[in-house]
Amino acid sequence: MQNIFIIYTGGTIGMVKDAETGTFVPFDFDLIARNLPDLERVDYRLTVHSFTPIIDSSNMNPTIWVEMAEIIRNNHDNYDGFVILHGSDTMSFSASILSFMLEGLQKPVILSGSQLPIGEIRTDARENMMTALEIASAKDNGKSIVQEVCILFDNKLFRGNRSFKYNSAKFEAFRSPNYPVLAEAGIHINYNREALLDNTAKEFIMHTALDNRVGVLKLFPGISPTIVKSILDADVRSIVMETFGSGNTMTDQWFLDMLADTIKKGKNIVDISQCKVGSVELGRYETSQGLKELGVLNGYDMTFEAAVTKLIYLQGQLAEQDDVAYWVEKNIRGELTVND
Ligand code: ASN
Numbered sequence: 001m002q003n004i005f006i007i008y009t010g011g012t013i014g015m016v017k018d019a020e021t022g023t024f025v026p027f028d029f030d031l032i033a034r035n036l037p038d039l040e041r042v043d044y045r046l047t048v049h050s051f052t053p054i055i056d057s058s059n060m061n062p063t064i065w066v067e068m069a070e071i072i073r074n075n076h077d078n079y080d081g082f083v084i085l086h087g088s089d090t091m092s093f094s095a096s097i098l099s100f101m102l103e104g105l106q107k108p109v110i111l112s113g114s115q116l117p118i119g120e121i122r123t124d125a126r127e128n129m130m131t132a133l134e135i136a137s138a139k140d141n142g143k144s145i146v147q148e149v150c151i152l153f154d155n156k157l158f159r160g161n162r163s164f165k166y167n168s169a170k171f172e173a174f175r176s177p178n179y180p181v182l183a184e185a186g187i188h189i190n191y192n193r194e195a196l197l198d199n200t201a202k203e204f205i206m207h208t209a210l211d212n213r214v215g216v217l218k219l220f221p222g223i224s225p226t227i228v229k230s231i232l233d234a235d236v237r238s239i240v241m242e243t244f245g246s247g248n249t250m251t252d253q254w255f256l257d258m259l260a261d262t263i264k265k266g267k268n269i270v271d272i273s274q275c276k277v278g279s280v281e282l283g284r285y286e287t288s289q290g291l292k293e294l295g296v297l298n299g300y301d302m303t304f305e306a307a308v309t310k311l312i313y314l315q316g317q318l319a320e321q322d323d324v325a326y327w328v329e330k331n332i333r334g335e336l337t338v339n340d
Helices: 029-035 062-078 092-100 125-136 224-231 254-266 286-294 302-318 320-329
Strands: 001-008 015-017 025-027 044-055 081-085 111-112 151-152 156-159 183-185 190-191 212-220 238-243 268-273
Touching: 001 025, 001 062, 001 125, 015 092, 029 044, 029 081, 029 125, 044 062, 044 092, 044 268, 062 081, 081 125, 081 183, 092 111, 092 151, 111 302, 125 183, 151 183, 190 286, 212 224, 212 302, 254 286, 268 302, 268 320, 302 320
Parallel strands: 001 044, 001 081, 081 111, 111 151, 212 238, 238 268
Antiparallel strands: 015 025, 151 156, 156 183, 183 190
16 A cells, blocks of 8 residues: 655645635645545545645745655655645745755655635635645556656646746646646546656755845846846845846846846856746847856746746755856756757
8 A cells, every 4th residue: 555645735725714804714634634535535545744834825935845845855765655735826936946955856746736725616626636646656667657846736747847827717727838748637647758757766865955045137128227236236146037038138238237247246147038938049139149148047948936946956055156057057857958
């Protein structure tokens, strides 16, 4: 019999309506268990760890990420798979950072949740949770089929660090347009084996040191020098710069001078696109040619969530800015595709 470990962090899945305020607030795991009698019928053993407090995922933070990773490490050898019940709002950030923290993972870590609480008649919680458990226990010849951190939502399994929350109203809350869906659940669960990571030959190592000194510069036509400067001058080691199209920016001299000055001071600037599909291609247009020469780093097709959490992870591991710069452009957990 397989052993599956459930980590309950909160999220809509286990929420109830507060009688006084009418808002959704997190509730304990008993609510989920009571509404899901099928949990008694599964042919794997379940162990549940509830966080205190259980939270709406908008309150997620690096301390909880470390706590989650430590729970997985401490139980890694005794369980076949892990399901993390998590609010959908920041699920992609948590899935991304966990993919970086859990190097060489050989067991499934499946994040899931729902758009409607488990107590609602039309809830999507039941299907999401039961499918997540099924995938967490799936093996072929004694080896886990999924050996990475994923998100299961609305019958689709996504690589965590390729996904983002794209819809707050539909059951189809997540997408990963820059990487194929890893599995689809219908009558059968069909795995896309070519797209899944195979970590069998790797060593499992957990990294918990994180450094959140990361800034974000989202460009728009007309952004003022004062705003750009205030972000570049902030007390951060790296800046994720969200650019236009395939990585393009305005070519005003004041702007390029500010970028050059920031890089000279030893900060990393990583170029990712505001487009959700496609990749940064530095030098494709004149409006990105100069960026490469200034030393702006290529974020390729990384999601915003992956770029931010990868920097938090790399900065925690590496004291030298050059080392962070080197690794941020490399594919380390299947989070980016190098196109040059
Ligand atoms: N606000 C909720 C959360 O992220 C949204 C959800 O879970 N659907 O905790």
